[in-house]
Amino acid sequence: MNSRGFRQQAGFACETCRKRKARCNRVRPQCGLCAEIGVACVVIDQRPQRGPKKGxxxxxxxxxxxxxxxxxxxxxxxxxxxxxxxxxxxxxxxxxxxxxxxxxxxxxxxxxxxxxxxxxxxxxxxxxxxxxxxxxxxxxxxxxxxxxxxxxxxxxxxxxxxxxxxxxxxxxxxxxxxxxxxxxxxxxxxxxxxxQFDLEAGSPVRFLGGFKVTNLVLADLDQLYFDRLHDVLPMIHRRRYFSWADQEKPSPARTCLRSAMHTVAAAMSAQYHSLGDALYQETCQLLESQCMRTLSGCGSSDMSLFASTNNNPGPRPSIAGDKIPIELIQSWLLLAYYDVVRSGEHQAMVTAGRAFRLVQLARLYDVDESSGVEDMPSNPAGSDGDHSDQNIPYIIAEEKRRTFWLAFSFDRFLCSRNEWPLTLQEEAVRTRLPASEASFQNNQPTRVCFLSEAIAMSTSPQCYSSTMIPLSPFAECIVLAALHGRCMTHRRMSMLNTGTDEAQEFWTRHDQLTLAVEKRAQILAQSPSLKLVNRDPMVLFTYMLAQKSVIYLSGTLEMAFLQRQQQQVGDRQLFASSYKWRAERAAVEIVGLADLARSLGCFSMHPFIVDPLACAANFFIRSAQSTNARGPGSARSNSSSSSSINSRNSSNSSMSNNDGEVEKLLCLLRHLGHLNVLAQDYLCTVEAEYSTWCAGR
Incomplete structure (x- = not known):
């Protein structure tokens, strides 16, 4: 009985742990939490008695x-x-x-x-x-x-x-x-x-856009961000953020990040929806001034930094990148997200361009160039379960990885609809894929492969999907975003090169991309995370993105058939029906996922989920148009009248089924259009094409 340990450790907890109601490991002169957030560890041994004084x-x-x-x-x-x-x-x-x-x-x-x-x-x-x-x-x-x-x-x-x-x-x-x-x-x-006054002494109360902003409102916006947005924007370490979020005067970069988080949280809230525009203007002003000060101090005038790097062999790191806080890049990405749902993709492209340039200046594309997570300790926790400061480098490095990959995916998704050229190229990336969310939030260093390794396994015929290790939902989304970017490049190259030599390269690329996309889709179907498809918006969007890539490749093949000559196509026409069947199955799968999406609610969905929905709806409309154009006369002349009647009935049944599928997708787009401007743009385009088809049949 005497060997039984005490739950309460000896000594007093520091003031920082008491304020945050955190478990203090009572290490002196600085406990684990204070070392993690970089503040002074203050311990008060003599405390006054509680309660009111006499009288x-x-x-x-x-x-x-x-x-x-x-x-x-x-x-x-x-x-x-x-x-x-x-x-x-x-x-x-x-x-x-x-x-x-x-x-x-x-x-x-x-x-x-x-x-x-x-x-x-x-x-x-x-x-x-x-x-x-x-x-x-x-x-x-x-x-x-x-x-x-x-x-x-x-x-x-x-x-x-x-x-x-x-x-x-x-x-x-x-x-x-x-x-x-x-x-x-x-x-x-x-x-x-x-x-209605704030109970915290000295707490600031201000009016912004006709809205009373108190500490309680800001705390509610913080909670809204992690409840509704962190799943689709998983780049911020929650515990590290809350360690400095309530400070009176955080660093200017952290002030920008906190304001940007409140901005996007207000956009995804019915209560604070009117506060979003005012917060957006305030955040833009903070970012403009802070970026100007940051970049103005990163020029060639800093000779001390040049002198410190001239003695080192090899490529010299970017001086500007060493001084760019990661919070500035995260803030611009959050504002680009806000522009997608509130302003449109054109304004979002302008805002995201600021983040992409900062990503390049900060060299986030080669975070793991020389050293990676294999140098980190395998046991991230101390003997008493409290995390020490040795895991701070891993948290910072993982935040850099996630910030870069979020910008990388954002670049692909923004350019998908209008076929814009990409900004962040895949060939220069030397950053590992992000670890799982549990490893990231619990400070557990985990080694993950590079993007090139994941795609190489997907395109290899000798590597089967059953033997491949599934990645986290965010990492799977990144791999599929990279494959979708390759599909976009594949389509552009097919439109430019129509010679005989280029035709063989086209078919080779097309077969490799089809194999890679199908393997990733099979891995997702076998992954345990698929059970969370109706609860995790990242899993839902990732699975939809895989199906959308299949439809996209089928459309590229149809365009190639129309553009190339008969001798260049050859016997590939025999495979056209199989590719179209795969695309039709993928479109039906998207409709089924759209039914599951309603359980998530419009506030938590991925902002670019409207792209696969519109892609599937357009596929059903084009398929019905082509079926209606062929009509029952497409049957052979020597066929009997009964086969013509069966063909006509099959055509009518196909059109009626397409009507139901398109209506389901349009209904979800209308539902998302209340919060997402991009959904409204897609809805107008799909409804116009759908109305034209309904009027002409």
Whole structure:
């Protein structure tokens, strides 16, 4: 029994851990949490006793009674017997106190005669009638001036109801009985504003865009971000963010990141939706000024940094990249996300371009060029389970990886619809794929392969999907985004090169991409994360992206058949029906996933999920148009009449099925259009094409 350890460790927890309600490992001179967030570790051994001091409650009751008597005398609405009474004697009130405590004397407050006025009670009036600057009185009537220590001249601009008859009854229930007060709507509104103050001392309250922004609102926006947006923007370490989020003066880059997180959280909230534009403007101003200061100090004038790198052999690292905070890049990416859902893809492309250039300057594409996660310790936790500061480099490196890959994927998704050229090229990437979310948040260093290795395994015929190790949902999304970028490049090259030699290269690329996409889709289907498809928006979007790539490759093949000559196509036409069948199966799979997407809600969905939905809808419309154009006459001339009737019935059944699938996809696009401007753009395009097809059949 004596060998049983104690749950409570010896000693006192530091002030930082007590404030954050975190478990302190009591390491001296600096505990693990303080070392992680980089603050001084302060330990207070002697603490005062809790609770009010002796006489504070009695003093507060006496002061309330004094104020009520003064108000009643000023307003003159009491009966003559009550008016003839003298004010309550503070010494008499304290004579019944058996505690024997001494309290400061109470100084009466002279009030001017304004009995003829009648105005609602407001906050400045209450803040000017405090008799003295004591702890008890400041609890009820907080003041902002420190010079009114003895007397205060106040102007009472209100008509108080007759509830002051029991001035000698100084108990709190008697003094706070409001049930018989007659109040109009104006007085209720003023009292509501009076009582809605932040309980934290010195907390800032500001108005932004007509919205009252308090610490409670900012905390709610933080929670909204991690509840609704972190799954699709998984680049911020939650514990590390909250370690500095409530600091009064964080670094300028962290201030920009916090403001950007609040901006996108407001965009995904019905309560704070109107606050988003004001936060967006404020964040843009912060980022513009901070980027100007950061980049202006990263020029060639810093000769000390040049001197420190001239002695080192090999390529010299970018001086500007060493000084660019990762929070600035994350902030621009979050604003680009906001532009996608609120402004459109053109403005999002401009904003994302700022992030892409900073990614290149910071050299986030070669985070693992020389050293990677294999140099990190395998056991991330200490003996008592608390994380020490040895894992800070891993957290920072993993945040850099996730920030780069989010920008990499964002580049592919933004350029998909309009076939824009890509900014972040795949050939220069020397950054490992991100680890799982659990490893990232729990500070558990994990080694993951490079993107080139994952794609090489996908394109190799000797490597089967059953033997490949599944990646995390975010890493799978990155691999599929890279494959989709290759599909876009493949289509552009097929439109430019139509010679005989280039035709063979086209078919080789097409077969490799088809094999890679199908393997990744099979890995997703066998992955345990597929069970979370109706709860995790990243898993849902990743699986949709795989199906969309299959449809995209089928469309590229159809365009190649139309452009190339018969001798260049050869016997490849025999495989056209199989590719189209794969695309049709992928489109049906997207419709099934769209039904599951409703359980997530429109606030949590990936912003680019509308792209696979619109792609599947366009495929059904084109397929129905081609079937309707061929008609029953497409049958051979020597076929019987019964086969023609069966062909006509099959055509009508196919068109009716396509109608139902398209309507399901359009319904989800309309649902997403309330929050996503990109969904509105896709909806207009698909509905116009759908209406044209319905009118012409």
């Amino acid at each position: 504070q409650l009695d003093e507060m009751r006496v002061r309330i009674a004094e104020l009520e008597w003064q108000l009643g005398k000023q307003l003159g609405n009491q009966d003559p017997s009550a008016m003839s009474k003298s004010p309550p004697n503070p010494e008499h009130q304290r004579s019944g106190n058996t505690t024997g405590s001494t309290t400061p004397s109470i100084i009466p407050v002279p009030l001017e005669d304004h009995a003829h006025t009648s105005h609602p009670l407001n906050v400045p009036t209450l803040q000017t009638i405090t008799p003295a600057r004591s702890r008890a009185s400041s609890i009820i009537f907080p003041t902002t001036s420190n010079h009114a220590a003895t007397t205060a001249s106040a102007t009472v601009t209100t008509t108080m109801p007759t509830f002051l008859g029991a001035e000698h009854d100084t108990s709190l229930p008697a003094l706070m009985d409001w049930q018989d007060i007659e109040m109009d709507s104006g007085m209720l509104a003023d009292m509501g504003n009076m009582l």
